[in-house]
Amino acid sequence: MTSPKPRVVLGVSAGIAAYKVCELLRSLTESGHDVTVVPTPDALRFVGEPTWAALSGNPVSAQVWDGVADVPHVRLGQEADLVFVAPATADLLARAAHGLADDLLTNTLLTARCPVVFAPAMHTEMWQHLATRENVATLRARGAVVIEPASGRLTGRDTGPGRLPDPAELFEVARHVLARGADGRDLAGRHVVVSAGGTREPLDPVRFIGNRSSGLQGYALARTAVARGARVTLVSANVALPDPAGVEVVRVGSAVEMREAVLSAAAGADAVVMAAAVADFRPVDYRESKIKKADGAEPDPIRLVKNPDILAELGDIRRPDQVIVGFAAETDDVLANGRAKLARKRSDLLVVNQVGEDLAFGRPDNAAIILGADGSRTDVPRGAKEALAESVWDLVAARLDRRPAG
Known part of the structure; x- marks a missing residue:
């Protein structure tokens, strides 16, 4: 007997970004989800009922009076595995936070006992208004996942935070929240910092010393943390990946830049996960113009100096209530080198994985041993x-459960 399709209620409120949600709907239906679209009445001014019905394969209604015999204002929330609202306007967030039930979507939100996700989209001033921030805090305190909006071009000439994240990234949030279920928000109220990618140490305007890190593991850490309810700061070095939905991305280039960004973000964070591949050394000298190849002459040696050890510094300045996680990419003596590094860096956890030509870097898969300062070992x-x-x-x-939230 095959299991039923996961049931998703896709709420749509009246924002110009509603047209982007058609792509999210297609991703959900094509990946095997049974989706019922519940727009607010005014949302139908942006995208009409026939479009939602055609893409979802299900009837669409915005009113509690449609199909009253089936009691949709109660049944939809009761039967859903996930309610995902995109875009969530300032008005919709306010009505949800105050428990209003003046249309089918807000009724559904009141009856839902499954995970609920809001993807806000609005002008910057509305997102930053104290009323909206308090409404967001209320919804999060009640267990909802409220994704931080992206920054970028808004309606007209406005630019700033308030943009709906990329639909493909919203789909990843939906997928992760569904996979974890109703009890999956164990990072709610926590601020976590994740580093990702590989630093580059410039030699001249066109050359650098770098490594093969793609940032895939760090970005996976950021996405999964959002789905678990965390506020996430991602310090990203030289990565060609789309921004994960709901994540504050800080872009850096070199190890020195990463140190500054990580230490700044870590000051108020509950956990820091250093998944980036940080260069151990950098050139002593930087040439202002491109280094030329001289005929018949060997190049000058490149003199190197040590980069700051960010993970060790985090271990030195950590708060008692903070969890620090390091990564160790090793090519040989993986376990022995990992245990030595764990003790040296004073981290709570160290993720040790073997790297090489066809291992870890740039690949979608990974394997690791996670060592704990308490002597624990977890094989993944x-x-x-x-x-x-x-x-x-x-x-x-x-570990955070044993420590008070910041």
């Missing part, structure tokens, strides 16, 4: 990098 078999990310957050959440 080869699988999707998201699976390793979930294992890391499981261990972080367990």
